[in-house]
Amino acid sequence: MEWDSLWFNGHAATMAPVGTVRDAALAVKDGRIAWVGPRADLPEGAAREVHDLGGRWVTPGLIDCHTHLVFGGNRAREFEMRLKGASYEDIARAGGGIVSTVAATRQAGEEGLVASAAGRLERLLAEGVTVVEVKSGYGLDLATERAMLRAARRLGEQYGVTVRTTCLAAHAVPPEFTGRPDAYIDLVCEEILPALAAEGLVDAVDAFCERIAFTPEQTARVFDAARRLNLPVKLHADQLSDGGGAALAARYGALSADHVEHTGEDGVRAMAEAGTVAVLLPGAFYTLRETKLPPVELFRKHGVPMAVATDCNPGTSPAVSLLLMLNMACTLFRLTPQEALAGVTRNAAKALGMAETHGTLEAGKAADFAVWDVGDPAELCYWLGANPCVGVVRGGMTRS
Numbered sequence: 001m002e003w004d005s006l007w008f009n010g011h012a013a014t015m016a017p018v019g020t021v022r023d024a025a026l027a028v029k030d031g032r033i034a035w036v037g038p039r040a041d042l043p044e045g046a047a048r049e050v051h052d053l054g055g056r057w058v059t060p061g062l063i064d065c066h067t068h069l070v071f072g073g074n075r076a077r078e079f080e081m082r083l084k085g086a087s088y089e090d091i092a093r094a095g096g097g098i099v100s101t102v103a104a105t106r107q108a109g110e111e112g113l114v115a116s117a118a119g120r121l122e123r124l125l126a127e128g129v130t131v132v133e134v135k136s137g138y139g140l141d142l143a144t145e146r147a148m149l150r151a152a153r154r155l156g157e158q159y160g161v162t163v164r165t166t167c168l169a170a171h172a173v174p175p176e177f178t179g180r181p182d183a184y185i186d187l188v189c190e191e192i193l194p195a196l197a198a199e200g201l202v203d204a205v206d207a208f209c210e211r212i213a214f215t216p217e218q219t220a221r222v223f224d225a226a227r228r229l230n231l232p233v234k235l236h237a238d239q240l241s242d243g244g245g246a247a248l249a250a251r252y253g254a255l256s257a258d259h260v261e262h263t264g265e266d267g268v269r270a271m272a273e274a275g276t277v278a279v280l281l282p283g284a285f286y287t288l289r290e291t292k293l294p295p296v297e298l299f300r301k302h303g304v305p306m307a308v309a310t311d312c313n314p315g316t317s318p319a320v321s322l323l324l325m326l327n328m329a330c331t332l333f334r335l336t337p338q339e340a341l342a343g344v345t346r347n348a349a350k351a352l353g354m355a356e357t358h359g360t361l362e363a364g365k366a367a368d369f370a371v372w373d374v375g376d377p378a379e380l381c382y383w384l385g386a387n388p389c390v391g392v393v394r395g396g397m398t399r400s
């Protein structure tokens, strides 16, 4: 057999049904995993490049399945206000919050958006991330929503990383539609979504269903529009209150319901039936000093897959470390390290509709993997502020 590269003398946390393979070998051909398993079983073959892992660990490339990586400005001022006692909802109602980032994003221009997001992306990539989802939602008009999605796609090309773009035009009511949320939803459904979908910029559609954002009825209209365009949906659901968001998402066969701290058992059951992934966002939970924990025990009981992501955004989760989120998912939400790791690999791929091609180390899947200088994969969840990533391969190409 002829391979492009061969990796041996390490251990593989495959995240596939075979689990951990000690003293593994992994062969890459044409950007895909050609073979992975115990080194002793490696078929005869030759590789153009051979890499000795020196006893280190290999995992699938990490997948950050929920980010708002592209935005203008930042909200450090609001951080200070919240430290003095103002709540996230108070600030949003007083005209701050998401709409203040909208103003900065409209000002930034596509070039400015690419430049400011690049630094954040580099930090994610340095920690073994190989797939990043990026949402729009700080433009809230056609031109700026387009600029955000184009910026995200350009970053993917520039850095050789898989970027999935999600249109979150239904994130907040833009200032020019104050008091007329339904008119804005009309614009989203009739103009913004169809135009951006026709330009090929939309992999999925998201909305913010919450008392400070859109009602379940308005959210359903956005989902109906997505359905007409044949686009999968996901939802910011039950973050600050139980508005039935997770159940609504499940009714539309959503890829994921995200945040879900306030989701009750009915919602969890509906997610299980629909195969909707629960995306847990411990960075937002921590930043907002939330006290209502997501119903992890119910997700386990009903077999809802759990993913973990940064939610990188300027308001509720200025997080640029997926490894830190692994730690928080364990310490704050009591996920096991194995669950947390599945949350940034296998289940994160499922939350993006990419389970067929990404998220595990298996023959035929994308050759996206990371090499870690650790004695056990649980260390990826254990260290605070350390980065044991010593190598990343994306699409079969060695990146560091």
Ligand code: NIG
Residues within 6 Å of the ligand: 097, 098, 101, 208, 236, 239, 284, 311, 313, 314, 315, 316, 317
């Ligand atoms: O995921 N919940 C809504 N959207 C973001 C916050 C956006 C912002 O505050 O800028 C989130 O938490």
Ligand code: FE
Residues within 6 Å of the ligand: 066, 067, 068, 236, 311, 313
């Ligand atoms: Fe979010």
